[in-house]
Amino acid sequence: MDTQPGDLSALSISDKYSTTAPAEPLHCAATHRGEDSAGGFGELSELPIEINERRPTCLRCGRPQKVCLCPFLPACRLEVSTCLYIVQHPAEESRVLRTVPLLAACLSPEKCKVFVGRRFNEERNPELVAVCQDPRTLILYPGANAENLEDVSLDTSAAAYNVIIIDGTWSQAKDMFHRNALFRLPKQVQLNSSLSSQYVIRTQPTNMCLSTLECAAVTLSIMEKNKDIEELILRPLRALCSFQLQHGAQVHHSKEQLLRNGTYAKPMPKNKRKIKRMERLVTNQNI
Structure with missing residues (x-):
């Protein structure tokens, strides 16, 4: 939509507070109501409209140009046979530090397809x-x-494989998996639980929980039998975390680790189901 935010504000004010004579300027209507309405809406129409301009964004990595991560991306998009299908919760689109754009920048468009919903x-x-x-x-x-x-x-000698990855918080991913019957048609797989997340600027439920980018990196390295793929895809993530930590971000330990150490700062839930989930985190049971 081409209308600027400032234009929308001006239109909404004039429409809501216009007089019965539509051709009469808004400041005249305020004058007719009396000079004591110094703080009225008429004066608002004379204020300059501020237009908030978005920072220039890099077309490849999707980051603001001042903090572009392209120097840490592969020089050329990686050649892989496996096709990734990312099913993304709508809330992830508005997150500033999401990892899917970095993943898409590492692969060709036909090998990384994103479906939002x-x-x-x-x-x-x-x-x-x-x-x-x-x-x-x-x-x-x-x-x-x-x-x-x-x-x-x-069987890598035949046609290439597809891998579906759900992108969202763990509760969002769980909801999407169970509410979409079609996600239970493919063979269900998981990664080795000994892996530990390097996405330290975002809190995870347990130490074994990985970001979408990390899941994709490890998955592709296994599917393609090429460990170098994991390193190349994780490089921009490490750079992102390093930059954020240098500019005031804090290391986020997992909820599991915070609970074990007795440093979980938030109030404990009163809901019995949530309390049991917390207990499972501490006892390292399946979430």
Whole structure:
């Protein structure tokens, strides 16, 4: 929409407080009501309109140009056979420190496709539904029914594999997984729990929880049998965290670690279900 925020404010004020004579200027209407209305809306119409300009953004990494991370991205987009399908919760689009744009900048567009939404169906997302029905599709989501990706027997001599990754907080990802039946069609896989997140500027439920970028990096290194892929994709994430820490950000320990150390600052929940979740974090049980 081309209208600036300032224009919208001016229109809403004039529409709401206009007199019965539409051609009469707003400041005249205030004068007719009396000079004692010095703080009236008429004076607002004479104030200069401030236009908030967004900082120039890098077209590749999606970051403001002053903090561009392109020097840390692969010089050329990585050549991989595996296709990643990122199903993203709408709330992630507004997060400043999200990692999916960095992932997309590392791969070619046909190898990293993003679908935004909470619910997906054949009418609105025929491509995603077809991918879920493909026997060569895996979905990365931990659980009792998930097999470690490192242990999965992959036939890389035939067609390429697809991997679906849910992008959102852990509660959002859980909701999306259980409310979309099509996500239970592919083979469910998980990553080795010994991995530890390097995304230290955002709080995770447990030490084993990884960001979307980290999940993708490890997954591709396993699928492509190339450890260098993991290092190349994680490089911009490390640079992002380093920059944020240098400019006042704090290291965020996982909720599990804070609870174990007795340093969890927030009030403990009163809801029994949430309390049990906290207990499972401390006892290191499955979330």
